Amino acid sequence: EVQLVQSGAEVKKPGESLKISCKGSGYSFTSYWIGWVRQMPGKGLEWMGIIYPGDSDTRYSPSFQGQVTISADKSISTAYLQWSSLKASDTAMYYCARLGTPENYFDYWGQGTLVTVSS
Amino acid sequence: AIRMTQSPSSFSASTGDRVTITCRASQGISSYLAWYQQKPGKAPKLLIYAASTLQSGVPSRFSGSGSGTDFTLTISCLQSEDFATYYCQQYYSYPPFTFGPGTKVDIK
Helix, strand or coil: CCEEEECCCEEECCCCCEEEEEEEECCCHHHCCEEEEEECCCCCEEEEEEEECCCCEEEECCCCECCEEEEEEHHHCEEEEEECCCCHHHCEEEEEEEECCCCCCEEEECCCEEEEECC | CCCEEEECCEEEECCCCCEEEEEEECCCCCCCEEEEEECCCCCCEEEEECCCEECCCCCCCEEEEEECCEEEEEECCCCHHHCCEEEEEECCCCCCCCECCCEEEEEC
């Protein structure tokens, strides 16, 4: 069974750094792209970027380029989303999801990680 | 980037109704369109991909159609568990593979 399990909720202050995780199981982690999706409170879904864990090839939405870093550690089947300096506007639910193949829709989703940034 | 719009943004319906949600792309995307369902406090769930292919395990009352720029999601007989927000997403051209703004279906 394909599963994506995300790390737990985080409460941070503006300016702090953060790295959240997404662990895949039940499939070949290195053979599928993993993506991150933001959902701000009461809002819709925003595609942030994707990574191919097999070679760490990464693609970002222009809206998120330079704002976050997506990475992966294939040895532990885990993808990451990180911030070097959080802002209050980063408060949101973040989902990881697997891209299907050969077509690039998200076929499996993690449960989400709520990030709250507040002074 | 390709822009996606959905209509209506929200509406009320009754159990047993036939409902249709429309999604439009700002340029042609062939059939590279997916539909997701999201319930409050839950992760989105894939319903349909390639505009009209039902994901495994999704009830047959859900169907999708369209190609190019105009697409529809139809629920033939609305059930209580179908009250949710529905998003379309293009995966023709990236980055990003943009989502539509969502359509919320609630109980009349």
